Amino acid sequence: MxxxxxxxxxxxxxxxxxxxxxxxxxxxxxxxxxxxxxxFHLPTGFIDREPRDELMQADVGRTIVIKLTAMNYRFGSSARAPARVQAVDAFGNYVSLVFFRANSGWVKKLLPLNEARWVSGRLDQYGQELQ
Incomplete structure (x- = not known):
């Protein structure tokens, strides 16, 4: 008992x-x-969403939060091609934001050119390019 x-x-x-x-x-x-x-249903992990000021190689493979400024749009010739946004951080480091199955109007509204926006996502490296 x-x-x-x-x-x-x-x-x-x-x-x-x-x-x-x-x-x-x-x-x-x-x-x-x-x-x-x-x-006793305990968490198995957590995501560190502490804001970063600069894109760093040490953060590759991790989820980060950073303020970026969109500089250029690159949309594929077909609707199935990913939309890419070239952006820079406060220190001038370049990164490509890749959106799969995204509407070009939605991307332009979400990330207007030359305006800083907070972005959260996984930072990866493709060749020499950060994505």
Missing amino acids: RPEILNPLFAEVTALKGVGAGLAKPLERLGLRRVVDVA
Whole structure:
């Protein structure tokens, strides 16, 4: 027999404030039926979204947040070709932003030329070019 003070941990998840039948269903699919299951459902990692001032080779392969200024658009000849935006950071380092299956009007609205915008995404290197 467990101590009575632990009984709330073994209650259904719907006993938690803000968890109703609608939220209990997806939690059930994750195997989270009781409050104790939710308490021990720990994160497996995190994404560091600390803003950067400069594009650095050390950040290749990581998700970064940086303020970039769009300088040029390059759209493919077909609708299936990726849209590319040439941009620079505050120190003049170039990067290509690649959008797959993107509408050219949407890209131009999202990143107007010569205006700084915060961008978040994975920094990769293709040849000598940062993307």
